[in-house]
Amino acid sequence: MADRYSRQVLFSDIGEVGQEKIRSSRVALVGCGALGSVSAEMLTRAGVGKLRLMDRDFVEESNLQRQSLFTEEHVSKGVPKAAAAESTLRAINSEVEIEGVITDVRWDNIEGLCRDHDIIVDGTDNFETRFLINDVAVKHSLPWVYGACVGSYGISFAFESGTFACLQCLFERPPEVGTSQTCDTVGILGPVVHVIAAYQVTQVLKILTDQSPSRKILQVDVWNGTWQTLGAERAKSQQCRCCQQHEFRFLEGEETTRMTRLCGRGAVQVSPQQKGPPDFHDLSQRLDKSGQVDFNQHMMRIQIEGYEIALFADGRSIIRGTEDISEARAVYAKYIGN
Amino acid sequence: MLKLRFFASLKDLTGESEMEVELKGETSVREVFQQLKTRFPRLEKYEPVLLVAVNQEYSDMDSLVAPGDEVSFFPPVSGGAR
Numbered sequence: 001m002a003d004r005y006s007r008q009v010l011f012s013d014i015g016e017v018g019q020e021k022i023r024s025s026r027v028a029l030v031g032c033g034a035l036g037s038v039s040a041e042m043l044t045r046a047g048v049g050k051l052r053l054m055d056r057d058f059v060e061e062s063n064l065q066r067q068s069l070f071t072e073e074h075v076s077k078g079v080p081k082a083a084a085a086e087s088t089l090r091a092i093n094s095e096v097e098i099e100g101v102i103t104d105v106r107w108d109n110i111e112g113l114c115r116d117h118d119i120i121v122d123g124t125d126n127f128e129t130r131f132l133i134n135d136v137a138v139k140h141s142l143p144w145v146y147g148a149c150v151g152s153y154g155i156s157f158a159f160e161s162g163t164f165a166c167l168q169c170l171f172e173r174p175p176e177v178g179t180s181q182t183c184d185t186v187g188i189l190g191p192v193v194h195v196i197a198a199y200q201v202t203q204v205l206k207i208l209t210d211q212s213p214s215r216k217i218l219q220v221d222v223w224n225g226t227w228q229t230l231g232a233e234r235a236k237s238q239q240c241r242c243c244q245q246h247e248f249r250f251l252e253g254e255e256t257t258r259m260t261r262l263c264g265r266g267a268v269q270v271s272p273q274q275k276g277p278p279d280f281h282d283l284s285q286r287l288d289k290s291g292q293v294d295f296n297q298h299m300m301r302i303q304i305e306g307y308e309i310a311l312f313a314d315g316r317s318i319i320r321g322t323e324d325i326s327e328a329r330a331v332y333a334k335y336i337g338n
Numbered sequence: 339m340l341k342l343r344f345f346a347s348l349k350d351l352t353g354e355s356e357m358e359v360e361l362k363g364e365t366s367v368r369e370v371f372q373q374l375k376t377r378f379p380r381l382e383k384y385e386p387v388l389l390v391a392v393n394q395e396y397s398d399m400d401s402l403v404a405p406g407d408e409v410s411f412f413p414p415v416s417g418g419a420r
Contacts, residue, residue: 217389
């Protein structure tokens with residue numbers, strides 16, 4: 001397919017040389033929801049060499065409005081997002097090495113997952129993971145591109161922490177619960193996802209082709225038609241604990257929660273320290289009498305006493321039907337155990 | 339006068355996307371924010387995590403502003419549109 005990238009190569013700031021750099025690049029994408037889907041598709045079509053995408057969740061009907069890699073079939077089969085994205089992206093561009101990893105990106109696995117890449121792209125839905133990405137990026141001198149949206153509003157910025165600000169220069173710590181709106185409480189408009197993902201991928205292509213990304217923070221409200229960029233060249237903090245003092249508190253697990261409330265979704269995620277593939281056959285026999293159980297190679301779904309427990313092959317569970325941590329812990333202990 | 343702009347959830351919280359406030363002379367963004375908090379007490383919890391821009395340049399609460407300047411406040415946005 002010599003013609004495949006011809007229009008991108010014709011774009012003079014990329015050209016043949018730039019395309020070759022893109023082709024030999026390795027991109028790590030953390031989170032494959034709406035932003036992650038759209039970014040992954042653009043990166044795959046642009047012809048990156050390798051794309052590793054990581055996600056902890058499975059495809060649900062309410063995703064289809066904006067998460068462009070997923071279909072109704074993925075919903076009905078309950079396919080994990082990383083697996084669904086991998087198969088869709090492979091059909092789009094077989095030249096790209098696509099690797100979907102079904103996992104919860106955490107302090108104890110993020111370095112192994114992201115370190116051997118040229119750039120990290122943010123498709124996450126929470127600040128804790130972004131602070132983790134920031135720690136890894138600063139520690140290993142990797143660029144990363146932040147993107148987030150809610151309602152009709154989105155924001156993005158490319159971090160190259162050596163000379164310029166890192167995330168902790170902008171925000172000393174993640175916001176308290178309740179200070180950031182979520183897509184589950186105020187909704188999300190599909191178009192703003194594409195605007196933010198487009199900006200993120202543009203910065204990725206510039207960085208991969210050895211060109212400076214924008215030093216401005218983009219913020220946009222597609223519904224109200226406001227579009228503003230903020231100069232951030234002077235945002236680097238000389239007191240930053242991360243990029244100045246090299247304290248990687250998130251990466252060292254000091255800021256980690258094992259039980260994660262999935263706000264607005266009526267669910268709690270449980271990430272056990274001891275991880276191993278659960279025996280789905282054994283569990284299904286055990287739980288078959290008390291609830292409804294379905295499973296495939298990736299995950300198991302248990303409907304029991306008004307809760308739905310999704311148990312993944314990496315040992316993690318999402319418990320729907322409560323946002324209360326201790327209640328979720330009890331449900332987990334009762335039906336899944338240690 | 340000093341022009342203030344609010345984005346995303348802060349716009350909902352204040353009910354305005356922008357407003358003007360009286361400013362006698364040079365003062366800090368923090369001082370402006372303290373006055374805003376008396377009018378909108380729910381702004382309190384955002385104080386440690388806000389992004390502040392003065393005249394479209396990234397700034398912080400200690401930055402000084404003067405009449406004619408424009409200060410924008412942005413909340414943290416975390417959604418990845420799960």
